[in-house]
Amino acid sequence: MDLDNRSVQILQIVASTVKISSKEIMEKYDLTRNQLDYALKKINDYLGENDYRKIIRSRNGSFVVDTKVVDAFSGIMNSESQLKADENSFLDEDHRLLVILLVVFSADYLSLYHFSESLEVSKNTIVSDIKKLKKQLKKHKLTIDYSRKGGYYFRGDEEAIRGLILVVTDQVMDSIYNRLIFEKYLEIQPAEIDAQRKMLRLAEEELQVQYTDNRIQTAPYFLVLLNRRVKNEHFIEQRFGLLAKEIMDTNEYGAIVKVLAGQEMLPKSYTEHLYLCLYILSLKITDLSNIFSLNKDALRTHIETFIAVLEKNTIIQLNDKAQLIENLTLHLTPAYYRIRYGLTSDYTLTDIVKNQLDPLFFIVKSSIAPLEEFFEERIPNDEIYLITMFIGAYMHKEKPINLDNTIVKAAVVCPNGIISSKLLEKTLDNWFPMIHFVSSFSIREFYEKEDMLDVQLIFSTNPLTTELPVIVVGNDLSAMNKTLIVNEVIQLIYKIDSYKLQPDHILSIVKKHLPMTAEAEGKIRKELMISYNSIFQIQDQEILTNETKLNLSDLITKESIIILENELNWLEVLQAATQNLIDREIVEPSYLKHLKEQFPEVTPSILLGNQIVIPHTVPENGALELGMCLAKVKQGFFSQNQTYRYVVVISAIDKKMHIQPMMQLLKIASDPKVIQRLDQAQDKEALLTIIQEFKKA
Structure with missing residues (x-):
């Protein structure tokens, strides 16, 4: 069976969007609940016929989507998506607006009649579309104007126009309509794309770099549109000034000019070929083999x-x-x-x-x-x-690589460049201690090195044609998809179906026979999860998220504030504040000894905003729990010829839980008006009132 256009759109948005609700879809596509239910039934029938797991709608209206469905039908990599719009597909309004922007950018003369005929909508619809675009373009300080001589055209800074079209080109490439829009409405010929892609390959060789798979897919389309723009005499303004010489004297500039000239693609204007070179240089790269001329x-x-x-x-x-x-x-x-x-x-x-x-x-x-x-x-x-x-990926304690305890070796394949691939690798590395991740590769690198890889498992954001087992994880490692990924790993490594051993499944059986409170259910689920993770060596660390959602006001309470009236020196203040943590069994007495040894004076390394001193040391020096003590010294104290009034002694036990409280403390230290209010506060209650204002909802 084939899906109608509306069902295609719903499948794509459900597969592409994390935690979208039924209500949001009904509002976006102006559907009744019955219409949405009917569309979802058609979608699930289609998925079932094509050997995919069906989409499940939870009680709260959100959707549970299998990772293979995400990969195959989302907008993440639609150059390989199984959902494609054909020439008979009717564009929705959002994509029609993108077409108008691209056509205005790249065409010569455009009339209302041209848009109406090519997009197969009424002239009134086009007029309405352009009004909407004008409203959207205001934030870019751009607009679309009309003249009898020139038709519709962009008015505004040329660099801003090109920046906008760069973004629009990516949006189109990430849609199911990419081929339809580029080939039908923009009339881009395959030969044009092949020529630009060939040029980029030659640039790679000349610069000794490798552009990411996504850039090789998308960049040629922008370059074709840019070439049309320049031919229509829309030139970049000469704004580079002295900075132009800094680039034009580099080896990279010369290499790209050589490639462009060899392919007869070098613009006559030096500002244009400078812009073109800068665009090529700015494309993401996947290795450090190149030596750019910057220092x-x-x-x-x-x-x-x-x-x-x-x-x-x-x-x-x-x-x-x-x-x-x-x-x-x-x-x-x-x-x-x-x-x-x-x-x-x-x-x-x-x-x-x-x-x-x-x-x-x-x-x-x-x-x-x-x-x-x-x-x-x-x-x-x-x-x-x-x-x-x-930085977030590196903030987690790395597991030591013990090849005796690892069960398999694995590699990560990701086309989105060094940031995304390393973050993905770090995330999976934290989840699966039993796996040794040897490296991460782009798709091209993987196929080039496949025969030489000593691995038993591949994690990839895209389907791969290989004899090695591949777990397609998609580009979104949300909690929604983690369970599916873990199950697949367990099935491949341990050769068992772990579904019936999952904590939620066991809990559902128990609840059929035993009543329990919500509190008891939560505690049982937590213990089952700990046991489950322990059996299969699964870590429950989520990259970049502050799961406990602690606030500064959770750590600085009435009990953790001291107000010092007497005239004291630095070490006396440090002693008093740390003693508060010792008395509350947040740190051991040895913590104070280490602080005194490390900080006999206040140093820049423990200053926030030049206002708040934050002495701390590593957890191994006596930290027992996460905690803080705020000491306000009314008369101030001197250290290194500076006067300070506030000390916050910190005990951190990991690299994650205190991040949000530290953000809030940094905001306080960076705001002179807040510091002034702290100065005016005379008691603990007044200090707490100020601190609680920084609580994150």
Whole structure:
């Protein structure tokens, strides 16, 4: 059976979107509950006929989707998706708007009649579409205008227009309509794409780099549209100035010009071929074999400084810093061109991922100054989120590699570049201690090295044609998909069906025969999960999420605040604050001894915002529980010719639970108005009132 267009859209959005609800789908597609139920029945019939597990709708209206369905039918990699729109498919409004943007960007003269005929809708619909686009384009400081001589055209900064089209091109590529839009509505010929892809392959050889699979898929389409734009005499303004010389003197610029000239693709305008070179240089790469001409030693030095500031603000020591520095250097090398010259990043993060990252993101952003000093530019938030993802993966205690205890060796295959592949590898590495992950590869690298790999298992975000067992994990390692992935791993490694051993399944049987309270059910589920994970060596660590959701007000309570009236020196203040933790059995007495040895004076490494001193040491020096003590010294104390009034002694027992409280403490330390209010507070209750304002809902 074939699916109708609406069912295709519903299947794609359910497979692509984490935790979307029935209500959201009904609102998005203007459906009644009966219509949605009917569509889901058709979808499940279709999945059943094609040997996929059916989509399950839970009581709260969300959906449980098998990872193989996610991979095959989501918009993540639609160049290989099994859902494709054909020439007879009717575009929905969202994709029709994208077509209008791409056509206005790349065509010469466009009339209302042209849009109406090609998109097969009324002129009134096109007028309405353009009004909607104008509203959306305001945030980019762009608009679409009309003139009798030129038809419809973009008005605004040319760089902003190109940045927008870069994003739109990616959106189209990630849709089921990609072939329909590119071939039918934009009339892009396969020969044009082949020519651009050939050019990029030659650029790879000349630069000794390898672009990611996604870039090789998408970049040629943008380059074809850009070429049309330039032919229609829409040129970039000459804004690079002295910075142009910095790029034009590099070996990379010369190499790309050589390739473009050899393929007869070099624009006549030097600003245009400079823009083209910068775009090619900014494409993601998957290895560090290339040597860019920017000063990598200086970049590494600034990364080291950034990490030192970050460690102070998070009060943790990051693992394997040498490897972290190399991987950040790898990511920030092409990002240098994006950030320094205002090119658009091709990375995208969902709001859900951003919400998970927010506590750590704030601390990373507060520590980013050394990198911004190197780039001599403000680093955009999306780039900081990517750095945050990477840091988050390294914040977990790495399991020691003991090959005697590992059952299989595995590799990770991911087409989305170093950030995504390393994060995926770290996540799986934390989940499965019984597996030794040897490396991560792009799809092309995997096929090139497949015969030489000494592995028994592959984790991939995309289906692969190989004799090795492949577990397709998709690009979203949400909790919703973790159970399915774990089950598949257990079946492959231990040769058993683990479904009937799962805690929820056992609990459902027990509940049929024994009544229990919600509290008892929660405790039993937790113990069953611990036992289940122990049997199969599954770790229950979730990368980047603060599961306990602790706030600063959970750690700084009335019992953990002391107000010191007398005139004291630094070590006396340290003694009083740490004694509070000792008395509450948060730390052992040895903790104080180590603090005094490490910090005989206040040093920059334990200062937040030059206002709050945060002495701390490693958990092995006597930390028993997570805790804090806030000491306010009314008369202040001196150290290193500076006066301080606030000390927060911290006991951290892992690299995760205290991140959100530290974010909130950093916000307090960074806000002079809040510090002034702390100065005015005369008792514990007043201090607590201020601290509780920073509680995250």
